[in-house]
Structures are given as structure tokens and as C-alpha cells.
Amino acid sequence: MSYLEVITGPMFSGKSEELIRIIKRTQYAKLSYLVIKPLRDTRQDTVRARFLDHGKSKTLAEHPAHPVNSSQQFFKLLSEHQPIILIIDEAHFLGNWIIKAVNTLLKENDLRIYVAGLDQTAWGDTFGPMGDLMAMAHVVKKLTAVCFNCGQEATKTFKLFVGASIVDPGDAEKYEARCLKCWHQPL
Ligand SMILES: [Zn+2]
Numbered sequence: 532m533s534y535l536e537v538i539t540g541p542m543f544s545g546k547s548e549e550l551i552r553i554i555k556r557t558q559y560a561k562l563s564y565l566v567i568k569p570l571r572d573t574r575q576d577t578v579r580a581r582f583l584d585h586g587k588s589k590t591l592a593e594h595p596a597h598p599v600n601s602s603q604q605f606f607k608l609l610s611e612h613q614p615i616i617l618i619i620d621e622a623h624f625l626g627n628w629i630i631k632a633v634n635t636l637l638k639e640n641d642l643r644i645y646v647a648g649l650d651q652t653a654w655g656d657t658f659g660p661m662g663d664l665m666a667m668a669h670v671v672k673k674l675t676a677v678c679f680n681c682g683q684e685a686t687k688t689f690k691l692f693v694g695a696s697i698v699d700p701g702d703a704e705k706y707e708a709r710c711l712k713c714w715h716q717p718l
Contacts, residue, residue, distance in 0.1 A: 533638075536644070536668060623648035
């Protein structure tokens with residue numbers, strides 16, 4: 532049976548930690564798996580669970596991931612690896628091609644797919660393909676973070692610097708998790 536689980540929420544909500552937990556379970560079960568993430572210039576090709584230590588981002592755990600930026604690359608990797616479990620990190624940065632690709636996989640294969648990504652941009656808009664992926668999922672795990680300002684449940688990612696790009700290289704030092712009351716759009 533095919534299965535899609537989407538793990539989503541703001542920055543600092545533990546999405547990558549949850550993916551690492553799923554990867555470890557898959558390894559214990561000796562199942563074949565494939566880990567992918569969007570091809571980007573500025574970050575390492577790993578699933579990285581991080582934490583903030585005195586305002587600096589530190590790595591808690593990481594796992595290698597295959598960088599992908601097209602549907603062709605995606606299906607080529609799948610046919611090479613023949614995974615039972617597919618794990619996709621930072622799916623918000625993938626193009627909308629991923630929506631159709633995941634739909635095709637679910638329909639034509641018995642694949643368990645775990646997708647992690649930000650549900651909202653720093654402007655509060657639905658981030659890339661995440662809304663559709665959440666709608667298609669069998670299970671959505673919506674994680675919250677702790678508001679950096681007041682300590683309440685945080686659903687928003689707050690951008691600490693000025694810049695128009697949605698896809699700014701996301702150094703953790705440049706963002707905060709915020710509750711809706713403490714959050715506002717970037718200036
Ligand atoms: Zn707050």
C-alpha cells in the first residue's frame with residue numbers, strides 16, 4: 532500500500548529531527564530507502580537536524596541526501612535505487628513538478644513517502660508545493676515551535692533581515708520561530 536506523510540511547520544519545529552528518526556527506523560528495519568532534497572548552492576546535501584546554541588546554529592544529526600532539481604532527475608534516482616521508503620527534505624523549495632510526481636508514485640507503486648518542509652514563507656504564504664502535498668497526504672504531522680519572543684506555540688517563521696527573495700539561503704541565525712501575535716511580514 533502506498534502512503535504519504537507530510538511533516539510540516541515553521542523553522543525550529545523539529546521537522547528534520549523527525550525525518551532523521553524515520554531514517555533510523557528504516558535502517559533498523561533494513562528497508563531500502565532514498566533521501567532527496569532540492570538542489571541548492573548554499574547548503575550541504577544532507578538532512579540536518581539543528582539546534583540553536585547561544586544564537587548559533589549547530590548540527591544535532593545529519594544524513595546524506597541526493598540533490599534533485601527536476602522531475603527527470605527525480606525519476607532517474609528512483610529507478611536506480613528502487614526504494615521502499617522515499618524521504619524528501621525541504622520540499623518547499625522543490626518546483627510544483629513534485630506534486631504530480633508524488634501523485635504518480637502513489638498511484639503506480641507501493642511506496643511509503645515522507646515529505647518534510649515549511650508550510651509557510653516568512654510572508655505567511657503557503658510555501659511552494661507544500662499545500663498540495665498536505666492535501667494529498669494520508670497523514671499530516673503539523674509541528675509547532677516555541678516563539679522566540681514570548682514562549683507560546685509558534686506557527687510562523689520570522690525573517691530577521693531585509694530582502695525580497697523568498698528563497699534566501701536560510702541560515703538559522705537569520706530567522707526566528709514566532710507565534711502569530713509576535714510575527715509580522717518582513718519589512
Ligand atoms: Zn510570541
